[in-house]
Amino acid sequence: MNALSPVTGETILDVENLSLEFSGSSGTVRALDDVSFSVKRGEILSLVGESGCGKSVTAMTIMGLLPRHGATLRGAVSLAGEDLLGASERRMRTIRGNRIGMIFQDPMTSLNPVHTIGMQIGETVRRHRGVSWQQAYARALDMLEFVRIPDAKNRLNAYPHELSGGMRQRVMIAIALACDPELLIADEPTTALDVTVQAQVLELIAELRAELGMSVILITHDLGVVAAHADRMLVMYAGRIVEQAPVEALFAHPAHGYTAGLLRSLPGMNARQRGALAEIPGAVPRLDKPMSGCSFAPRCAFRTDACEQPLPPPVAIGPNHTARCIHADAVYRAVADTDIVKVWS
Template identity: 50%
Template sequence: MNEYLVDIRNERLSFFTPAGEVKALNDVSLHVREGEVLGVVGESGSGKSVTSYSLMGLTAHPGRLIGGDLYFNGHHINKMTERELREIRGNEVSIIFQDPMTSLNPVYTIGNQIREVILLHTKKTKKEANERARELLQLVGINEPEKRLKQYPHELSGGMRQRVMIAIALACEPKLLIADEPTTALDVTIQAQIIELMINLKEKMGMSIILITHDLGVVAGMCDRIAVMYAGKVIESGTADEIFYQPSHEYTKGLLQSVPNINDREHKQLVPIEGLPVDMLNPPAGCPFAPRCRSCMKICLSTMPAYTKLSEEHYSACWLLDKAKFEGQSEVQHD
């Protein structure tokens, strides 16, 4: 029996394009326990969304899983047929997409779109589905639910549309909710409301959440553990406190240094991560972050480091942590 609700082991996934093979995921391993919130952090193109979509069997053409195993709630995902995957989508795992305006159908009312999910995945009658849709809008904090059910997406604000997306995702009370940058298109005040709503719903329903984001401020207040991804690899993973207060990978440190701190009285200048992201058509032989790393050593360019276990939950793939090989060498620089 698997102790994890989600267990992704050594996943490798590529997109076979006319220009060549884009190695989107290269040996990705992640796990999520029941009732846990995992934050997946990294810049655009790091493989965050691709990893989560593959868990639902939603890898877009010309993408293809070429290695590894994906387990969810007792299901071996990469051995399931499309029909079997449709059975768990919505019922056991749901997703909130980035932009609700492009996810909601503009020619159907909000009520139609919520009822459709309920009728598809449950045995409720139309009357029961309508009542459940009204309950869901109340649950996600939308006022005048009867009125909203009759409205179209363009008649709602951005924050309300995102709440509707959450209501649709929760329609069948899934065990896992994947939130793909759910606050990106919203202003800061509404962002805070959506995050608070998700935390409250998680406590009420006891579900697990995978939160995909590039906003470290969002994960700080919501996640139990954080996985940092770069160029299709998980380069560091640990509890939220370990990642924020004891970062060990140079990329993680760079992300934290580029975030403004309102409590910083010294008014330090923000330090950007210089250089450009890796070309995934021709990824480097060694550590993918090496070309942008200020502490890069010769071995970093040629060989990918193994994971160093720093605590029960905290591990990182960085040659600077390999004390046995580099002990006493002057070029090793620690912050």
């Protein structure tokens, strides 16, 4: 766990048995399938998985940003005990930006190109705090300084195109934090940024979490980011959470075939191999096809005929470590007895 972590035992967000289906011309698409997890106050929880696995849809569902027409949503989402799925749109407009902040993937398209930075931060403050424009601009200046933007006073009157990618992402963080939210959702916050700027943005989020004691859901496909910044990790595949554990435990001893495959694909995990990096064979299943058994089974090195049976409840592997796999113990032992490199050989 991160040494700066202010994690407490108090739960700030609860997601229980969340399922989401969309109806379209090609049939019913099950985007989320029985997703359950919680976030502690002060915790950085990372959602990991390849594109299309359901990470961003989970975030949008929590924020109440998905269109309800043509969608069937089941389960429960609560923020500090308050029901979010049953909340009216008016109530959600109060919660979004005030109690839950969100950093979207692309700061250039998320910011309004015709308004200054100060106006965009100030508008958020005015909407949720009901203060004057003078007070809102003062808060905007404080926030730009808070996210370490140099020459913050002059940046208030700048337009998004006048800032670098890293500066724009810091502005997005300033907007997300302007009303002191209890929970920050960061959806691929370093997309399209160079490596140096990525590190700066991620360090900033970690530092602000430590200073403010807020919770963070960090959505990413970068396992290096998870290892450096997260306290706990959820691995998603085809709309399901297949494994969750503290970061150190999951990296040391994965207990699901998909997690083992992800870790095996890391360059650092393949020091003994020559040539191309390892990959997980096969392709992600179509979500418009019914899946009763394990959706990862066709690609899994541990597959047996039993994997086609309905999925069992998550299996407890260790403290706060579960995997939704009938062969979880076998995966765990195989990785522990050999190494991730050999498991798929």
